Amino acid sequence: MNASEFKEMIANATVTGGPLSDRTEETHISWIAFSKDHAYKIKKPVKLSFLDFSTLDLRKKFCDRELQLNRRFSKIYLEVLPVKKGRDGWHIGEGKGEIVDYALKMKRLDSTKRMDRMLKEDKVDEAEMAALAGEVADFHEKAEIINIPFDLQKARSLFNDIEGSLDVIQRELGQGQQKTILEAMAWSDSFLQRHAPRIQERIELGFQRDLHGDLHGGNIFLYKPPILFDCIEFSDEYRQIDLLYEIAFLCMELEAEGHGDLSEHFVKHYAKMILCCGTLVDMTWFSYYKCLRANSRAKVLAIGVEKSGDSASSKKQLDSIRNYLRIMEDYMGIIR
Numbered sequence: 001m002n003a004s005e006f007k008e009m010i011a012n013a014t015v016t017g018g019p020l021s022d023r024t025e026e027t028h029i030s031w032i033a034f035s036k037d038h039a040y041k042i043k044k045p046v047k048l049s050f051l052d053f054s055t056l057d058l059r060k061k062f063c064d065r066e067l068q069l070n071r072r073f074s075k076i077y078l079e080v081l082p083v084k085k086g087r088d089g090w091h092i093g094e095g096k097g098e099i100v101d102y103a104l105k106m107k108r109l110d111s112t113k114r115m116d117r118m119l120k121e122d123k124v125d126e127a128e129m130a131a132l133a134g135e136v137a138d139f140h141e142k143a144e145i146i147n148i149p150f151d152l153q154k155a156r157s158l159f160n161d162i163e164g165s166l167d168v169i170q171r172e173l174g175q176g177q178q179k180t181i182l183e184a185m186a187w188s189d190s191f192l193q194r195h196a197p198r199i200q201e202r203i204e205l206g207f208q209r210d211l212h213g214d215l216h217g218g219n220i221f222l223y224k225p226p227i228l229f230d231c232i233e234f235s236d237e238y239r240q241i242d243l244l245y246e247i248a249f250l251c252m253e254l255e256a257e258g259h260g261d262l263s264e265h266f267v268k269h270y271a272k273m274i275l276c277c278g279t280l281v282d283m284t285w286f287s288y289y290k291c292l293r294a295n296s297r298a299k300v301l302a303i304g305v306e307k308s309g310d311s312a313s314s315k316k317q318l319d320s321i322r323n324y325l326r327i328m329e330d331y332m333g334i335i336r
Contacts, residue, residue: 001042001083001101006031009083013090015040029053033103040092040103041066042083051234056101063102066233073139073212073228076107106229109221116217119259124222126265132226133269136215136247139228140274143209146240150200152192159188162295165302172305172318180325184295187332191288198281202242207276211246213239216253243276248289256294256327284335291331298324 001009010020010033018035025032029051033040043062047054053062063080070077084090086097093105111117115132118124162181170178202208212219213232221227232239247270254263271277277286301317301324308314 001045003031005085005100006033006042009033009085009090009092013092014095015092016094034108037108038078039106039108040081041106042101042103050238053234056099060102062233063104066104066231069231069233069239070229072143073135073231076109076227076229078105078107081105109223109227113221113223114218115220115222115226118222119217119254119257119262124259124262126262128222128226129262129265130269131224132220132222133266134273135226135228137270137273140209140211140243140246143211145206146208146210147203148208148240150196150203152196155192155196156189159192159292159295160185162299162302165299165306168302168306169298169321172314173322177322177325180329184291184328184332187336188288188292191335195281195285195288198279199242199285202276202282202285207243208241209243210236210240211243213241213246215246215250217250220250242285242289243274244282244286245289245292248286249293252290252293252297252327255290256297256323287331287334291328291335294324294328294331298328 006024010022010024013020013033015035015038018037020040021034021036023034029044029046029048031042031044033042043053043059045054045059051062053059060080067077067080081093081103082099083092083101083103084095084097085100086095088096091097092103115124163185166178166181169181211231212228213235214230215228219228219230221229247267251263251266254260254266267277277283298321301321305314305317305321308317
């Protein structure tokens with residue numbers, strides 16, 4: 001399915017339980033259509049360096065994988081349905097026609113309760129962070145332990161991958177920001193060399209598990225209890241990580257957006273339930289992981305700027321890159 005076919009499907013698809021609405025959402029790897037009570041997620045036919053949805057079989061495989069993985073912690077994931085195109089139009093699920101794609105069917109949630117939107121309206125408090133910490137800790141406690149040894153070279157490459165965005169960052173933000181990145185890469189290499197033994201110890205202690213991999217406010221609904229969704233299904237490597245690396249994404253985003261108090265509340269309540277921060281070196285690793293998450297967000301946004309033809313969108317992304325590079329420096333300062 002391509003973009004024009006998705007729009008055609010929205011206009012006339014037959015769906016059990018009612019028609020599709022005009023409202024849709026889009027990411028760089030998927031489209032989401034909505035009915036009154038459900039959401040239907042369709043993967044774009046893309047092939048990137050870190051995922052491959054280029055064939056119908058692969059999209060079916062990863063729809064099934066997404067359903068299986070997200071059901072570990074969420075009841076909103078229902079089933080995978082064929083998307084068919086026939087002489088009488090489009091069908092999701094039942095109906096005649098050629099299967100042209102697959103849709104992951106989910107319960108539709110109230111968008112006003114999505115955490116990132118609530119944060120912008122200052123509607124999140126300590127009680128909600130405590131409840132979220134409990135939900136995350138409960139999932140983490142049950143998650144499968146992964147005993148893959150620490151790979152120092154992979155860890156270096158992960159941080160230093162931002163080097164591929166140096167040209168666009170220098171062109172758009174100046175040599176000062178380029179210098180910041182080069183200094184950060186050298187700092188990261190040194191940190192990893194010095195502290196690699198402790199992360200291997202943490203793996204042996206069972207702190208590396210099969211987790212969510214993309215835990216931030218856009219993937220959380222603050223119901224009672226909170227609902228997590230949309231974990232990474234396309235790469236085991238991105239999902240099978242240290243507990244501290246998992247929560248570092250959420251905490252970094254909170255701190256980058258001026259909600260440091262909420263980040264502290266989350267860590268305080270989470271640490272009461274999972275004792276994964278037993279040493280000063282562990283807390284140093286937590287700061288490193290937040291630095292790495294800020295680095296990764298800056299890199300992804302820089303790629304977006306390079307591909308974007310929208311000057312207004314690019315300006316907003318550049319402002320965000322500046323902010324992520326600033327907070328990356330802050331974390332480096334804490335560790336030094």
